[in-house]
Amino acid sequence: MATFSAATGCVFNWTAIKVSVIVVHRLVSGTHYLRKALNIMSKSFYHFLMKYRHPEPKDDISRFANQAYLDHAFPKSSKDYHELSSYLELNGHYLSSMSVFDEAWQEYLVSESKS
Numbered sequence: 001m002a003t004f005s006a007a008t009g010c011v012f013n014w015t016a017i018k019v020s021v022i023v024v025h026r027l028v029s030g031t032h033y034l035r036k037a038l039n040i041m042s043k044s045f046y047h048f049l050m051k052y053r054h055p056e057p058k059d060d061i062s063r064f065a066n067q068a069y070l071d072h073a074f075p076k077s078s079k080d081y082h083e084l085s086s087y088l089e090l091n092g093h094y095l096s097s098m099s100v101f102d103e104a105w106q107e108y109l110v111s112e113s114k115s
Contacts, residue, residue, distance in 0.1 A: 042115070045084055046076040048108045060100040061107075067094035081105060 052065035068074050073091065078084050088101050095101060 042079065042112055044077050044079055045105070045108050046074060046078070048111060049104060052104075060096060061104050064095060064100050064104060 046068065049061075049065045049068055052062050053069055054062045054066070057063040057066055071091070071094070075083055075087055078087075084105075085098070085101060088095060088098065092098075092101070
């Protein structure tokens with residue numbers, strides 16, 4: 001069913017538009033593999049690191065996670081190694097060594113390759 005809009009002078013096929021919106025909505029909201037393909041589901045490094053937070057940290061990565069959580073300027077949405085390492089070199093006084101970040105980064109890469 002086509003409808004003419006006097007305001008715009010356009011002819012719309014409302015049924016086709018409605019079906020298209022439903023299909024796109026289902027593709028975007030319903031399929032895990034589509035999200036994965038579009039890289040929508042991948043976690044930021046910060047989000048990954050937060051799984052290591054612990055009230056009584058037992059290792060360097062847990063201490064790093066606790067301190068990153070308290071660091072309000074930490075680049076929370078970043079997935080970029082260079083951006084994160086540059087930030088930590090300038091502001092990561094709470095890291096005992098940058099090798100802690102490198103170890104956490106390697107674990108992040110492994111976990112993201114599996115998801």
